[in-house]
Amino acid sequence: MSETLGEIAARYARKARSASRRLSGTDAATRNAAIEAIAQALVAATHEIVSENAKDLAEGAAAGLSPAMLDRLKLDPSRIEGMAKGLREIASQPDPVGRILSSQVREDGLSIEKVSVPLGVVFFIYESRPNVTTDAAGLCLRSGNAILLRGGKEAIHSNRILGGIISRAVASAGLPADCVQLVQETDRALVGELLQRDREIDLVIPRGGEGLIRAVAEQSKIPVLKHYKGVCHLYVHPTADPLTAPGVVFNAKVQRPGVCNALEKLLFDKAMPARLGEEILKTLSEAGVELRGSDSVRAKWPAFAWKAATDSDWDEEYLAKVLAVREVDGLDEALDWISEHGSGHTESILCRDTAMADRFVAGCDSSSVMVNASTRFADGGEYGLGAEIGISTDKLHARGPMGAADLCTYKWVVRGQGHARK
Amino acid sequence: MSETLGEIAARYARKARSASRRLSGTDAATRNAAIEAIAQALVAATHEIVSENAKDLAEGAAAGLSPAMLDRLKLDPSRIEGMAKGLREIASQPDPVGRILSSQVREDGLSIEKVSVPLGVVFFIYESRPNVTTDAAGLCLRSGNAILLRGGKEAIHSNRILGGIISRAVASAGLPADCVQLVQETDRALVGELLQRDREIDLVIPRGGEGLIRAVAEQSKIPVLKHYKGVCHLYVHPTADPLTAPGVVFNAKVQRPGVCNALEKLLFDKAMPARLGEEILKTLSEAGVELRGSDSVRAKWPAFAWKAATDSDWDEEYLAKVLAVREVDGLDEALDWISEHGSGHTESILCRDTAMADRFVAGCDSSSVMVNASTRFADGGEYGLGAEIGISTDKLHARGPMGAADLCTYKWVVRGQGHARK
Numbered sequence: 001m002s003e004t005l006g007e008i009a010a011r012y013a014r015k016a017r018s019a020s021r022r023l024s025g026t027d028a029a030t031r032n033a034a035i036e037a038i039a040q041a042l043v044a045a046t047h048e049i050v051s052e053n054a055k056d057l058a059e060g061a062a063a064g065l066s067p068a069m070l071d072r073l074k075l076d077p078s079r080i081e082g083m084a085k086g087l088r089e090i091a092s093q094p095d096p097v098g099r100i101l102s103s104q105v106r107e108d109g110l111s112i113e114k115v116s117v118p119l120g121v122v123f124f125i126y127e128s129r130p131n132v133t134t135d136a137a138g139l140c141l142r143s144g145n146a147i148l149l150r151g152g153k154e155a156i157h158s159n160r161i162l163g164g165i166i167s168r169a170v171a172s173a174g175l176p177a178d179c180v181q182l183v184q185e186t187d188r189a190l191v192g193e194l195l196q197r198d199r200e201i202d203l204v205i206p207r208g209g210e211g212l213i214r215a216v217a218e219q220s221k222i223p224v225l226k227h228y229k230g231v232c233h234l235y236v237h238p239t240a241d242p243l244t245a246p247g248v249v250f251n252a253k254v255q256r257p258g259v260c261n262a263l264e265k266l267l268f269d270k271a272m273p274a275r276l277g278e279e280i281l282k283t284l285s286e287a288g289v290e291l292r293g294s295d296s297v298r299a300k301w302p303a304f305a306w307k308a309a310t311d312s313d314w315d316e317e318y319l320a321k322v323l324a325v326r327e328v329d330g331l332d333e334a335l336d337w338i339s340e341h342g343s344g345h346t347e348s349i350l351c352r353d354t355a356m357a358d359r360f361v362a363g364c365d366s367s368s369v370m371v372n373a374s375t376r377f378a379d380g381g382e383y384g385l386g387a388e389i390g391i392s393t394d395k396l397h398a399r400g401p402m403g404a405a406d407l408c409t410y411k412w413v414v415r416g417q418g419h420a421r422k
Numbered sequence: 423m424s425e426t427l428g429e430i431a432a433r434y435a436r437k438a439r440s441a442s443r444r445l446s447g448t449d450a451a452t453r454n455a456a457i458e459a460i461a462q463a464l465v466a467a468t469h470e471i472v473s474e475n476a477k478d479l480a481e482g483a484a485a486g487l488s489p490a491m492l493d494r495l496k497l498d499p500s501r502i503e504g505m506a507k508g509l510r511e512i513a514s515q516p517d518p519v520g521r522i523l524s525s526q527v528r529e530d531g532l533s534i535e536k537v538s539v540p541l542g543v544v545f546f547i548y549e550s551r552p553n554v555t556t557d558a559a560g561l562c563l564r565s566g567n568a569i570l571l572r573g574g575k576e577a578i579h580s581n582r583i584l585g586g587i588i589s590r591a592v593a594s595a596g597l598p599a600d601c602v603q604l605v606q607e608t609d610r611a612l613v614g615e616l617l618q619r620d621r622e623i624d625l626v627i628p629r630g631g632e633g634l635i636r637a638v639a640e641q642s643k644i645p646v647l648k649h650y651k652g653v654c655h656l657y658v659h660p661t662a663d664p665l666t667a668p669g670v671v672f673n674a675k676v677q678r679p680g681v682c683n684a685l686e687k688l689l690f691d692k693a694m695p696a697r698l699g700e701e702i703l704k705t706l707s708e709a710g711v712e713l714r715g716s717d718s719v720r721a722k723w724p725a726f727a728w729k730a731a732t733d734s735d736w737d738e739e740y741l742a743k744v745l746a747v748r749e750v751d752g753l754d755e756a757l758d759w760i761s762e763h764g765s766g767h768t769e770s771i772l773c774r775d776t777a778m779a780d781r782f783v784a785g786c787d788s789s790s791v792m793v794n795a796s797t798r799f800a801d802g803g804e805y806g807l808g809a810e811i812g813i814s815t816d817k818l819h820a821r822g823p824m825g826a827a828d829l830c831t832y833k834w835v836v837r838g839q840g841h842a843r844k
Contacts (some may be wrong), residue, residue, distance in 0.1 A: 023784075024785070025781075025784055104806060106806075110795060110799065112806070113803055117787075119816070119817050120787070133739050153449075160701055193677065196759075202817050203818065223816070223817075224816045224820075243621050243840070244828060244840020245840070245844050247840065248840055251423035251441040251843055252842075255842070255843060302616045350840075357837075359447075362444075362446065362447055363446070363447065365446075366833065368834040368835075369832060369833055369835050369836070370834065370836045370837075370838070371837040371838065372837065372838045372840050372841065373532060373836050373841040374838075374841060374842045374843050376842075376843035377532065377836055377841065377843055378536075379835070379836075380834075382534075382843065383534055383834065384526060384528075384534070394645070395541050395542070395624050395625075395645075395831040396541075396625065396645045396818055396819040396831065397818040397819040399832055399834075400834045401834075409818065410821055411787075411788065411789060411790065411791055411792075411819050411821065411822070412789060412790040412791070412800070412805065412821075412822045412823075413791050414790060414791070414792045414793065414799055414800075415779075415792075415793040415794065415795065415800075416514070416792070416793065416794045416795030417663075417666070418663055418665070418667070418670055418794050418798075419794065419795040419796060419799065420667020420669050420670055420672070420673030420677070420798075421673055421677060421796050421799055421804065
């Protein structure tokens with residue numbers, strides 16, 4: 001009863017480590033059977049899940065959550081079916097464990113292999129959407145990792161019932177129930193304690209607002225994979241296709257403005273036809289996008305309801321139907337601007353000159369670089385990863401959308417017949 | 423003249439970042455030409471290098487460095503030839519940049535590629551051996567990275583002349599001289615300042631004593647790849663081949679006791695023939711290895727000049743002709759012991775039962791796992807990487823010996839024809 005937060009953290013972490021050691025010896029069929037068992041158990045428990053979710057929705061409404069937030073939080077039979085389907089997609093991906101990444105047999109008979117293996121224990125911290133709970137559990141089981149799930153307070157009833165269903169399903173498939181542990185406590189300080197357990201936990205993935213992610217990165221003694229924000233740029237080259245350009249910009253900005261791969265900054269080349277700029281701005285304006293422009297774009301296209309962009313506009317992630325627009329003098333200035341103001345998430349060029357597009361691809365140091373395509377494609381599902389546990393703008397280990405294979409490391413396996421080094 | 427350490431650090435870091443942007447657009451032939459230019463310049467400058475190195479040797483002798491340390495520090499014409507040869511081996515490796523790691527064209531015509539790219543700027547902190555200077559510069563050029571080299575104070579004269587030769591050779595090949603910068607100042611606080619420059623520097627690799635590495639890891643705002651120490655274990659299974667076992671243990675412990683892949687702990691299975699233990703211990707004893715044993719091994723083989731092992735012996739990296747020996751009750755106990763006391767560097771099993779060996783490989787969470795081979799093989803040269811910039815016991819990004827390919831990350835490149843997301 002008088003267990004301290006440090007003791008609670010130690011208990012979660014040690015159980016996860018112990019489960020991970022047992023998991024590392026299992027084969028893909030066993031781990032996939034556990035994923036399938038979760039999928040079936042979810043659908044079977046639809047009624048209970050919806051009823052626990054209703055508590056979160058009621059508390060959220062009382063706490064004044066926005067309709068958009070409440071919609072993200074909501075689970076209904078069709079969304080629960082979708083969660084089960086997502087799990088089956090994860091199970092259908094190639095096995096990320098035990099892949100031979102390189103191998104050789106030397107002249108002296110020594111065999112040297114580089115083999116993919118699970119990381120061990122993943123601590124996943126996330127906000128809001130409860131379907132992320134099952135995706136994350138599925139990706140970790142697929143890759144042979146134990147996972148500690150710490151969801152947002154606003155989804156605690158939903159996550160508790162999901163966590164229980166998952167753990168029981170995992171156990172029914174013959175794996176340790178502790179492979180997937182939902183952190184039951186909502187105390188924030190417990191996260192801080194867990195972030196100190198670098199002996200047991202191998203990787204932390206925080207997903208949510210920038211404030212949450214910075215707090216995690218600063219406190220953690222464990223390596224963290226993350227992106228802080230997505231300040232995505234689209235650069236319209238003079239050779240951009242006028243037929244498709246307005247549609248791509250519209251899609252990037254308007255289709256889902258609240259997500260990290262939505263467009264935030266539009267760069268017009270000075271040499272671009274004014275007519276093309278007008279088409280693009282008209283499409284955005286008619287969709288109700290608030291346009292914030294530099295002096296030169298406001299002067300060039302005065303017919304639109306501009307706001308003047310301030311210095312802070314160029315680094316801000318709006319996550320709303322707001323777009324900052326400026327002119328750049330050629331591709332190099334576009335790259336310099338992105339290097340200074342981008343967040344390394346996703347950048348796009350609209351351009352029919354292949355050599356120029358290639359220069360943009362080579363010179364743009366972002367995790368995803370698009371040519372003649374919407375920034376919205378930067379996503380694990382779109383990239384064929386089955387699902388994603390997050391997006392990394394870090395450069396070490398994994399970059400961009402991360403699937404099950406990104407939850408693996410490797411070991412070198414050397415086999416001899418009594419070999420001694422010369 | 424009154425430049426602060428912070429300003430000096432900013433200057434080095436910004437120059438490196440700027441050089442790295444220019445490097446990222448170069449092709450492998452240009453970068454290899456620079457590596458060849460360094461190799462030629464080194465040999466041409468043999469006389470000056472030896473004469474600057476003599477200053478380090480004289481100062482080192484006056485400061486009381488051990489003969490072993492002085493030998494590591496020493497450069498002579500044959501070692502300089504060896505440095506040039508090492509560079510040419512690095513250049514002969516496959517190009518690590520621009521590799522297509524995965525690619526697909528979706529039904530809607532969108533092309534998605536995952537392409538290897540340089541990390542950007544590497545800050546390399548190391549002690550003693552000046553040949554590491556040219557290896558590190560070569561590996562970074564090969565992988566398209568700019569490098570900041572910070573060598574040990576005891577090698578400063580050697581490193582300064584090497585740094586100058588390298589930068590001039592790089593410039594003569596048409597690349598920015600700042601691709602390779604040797605930090606000229608020996609002030610330790612400057613390292614601390616450089617470790618804050620996470621806007622310009624992408625990766626820190628410290629190589630040296632555990633104290634140096636811990637200090638770097640604690641201060642750094644930049645990701646660090648490292649190993650603290652190599653507490654390498656060898657487990658002798660009852661089915662070990664008695665003909666080769668003594669030679670492998672001898673090689674692992676005695677061939678070069680001062681390095682991180684040397685054997686430090688020997689685990690005898692309780693069911694192992696006593697005769698085999700005697701053979702192994704005799705070989706070690708005759709080579710002058712100090713044996714520190716648990717109670718049971720001292721009782722079982724009383725004929726040897728044992729010291730009693732204390733608790734701290736099981737976690738210590740001796741880096742000397744000292745070996746701790748204990749008994750374990752079967753393979754699982756060996757794995758538990760290694761999990762508790764190992765450093766994740768390299769572990770080996772001597773065993774002719776393939777199923778047992780496979781269980782050891784699966785259950786041992788170290789960066790290199792050996793079967794019937796000496797721990798001394800855990801090395802970039804032995805693994806065919808051409809050279810190594812370090813060994814990582816971390817699990818993210820690179821693990822074990824790290825070559826040029828480990829100095830790359832990737833980006834996702836998506837090409838469409840005006841694609842918008844559905």
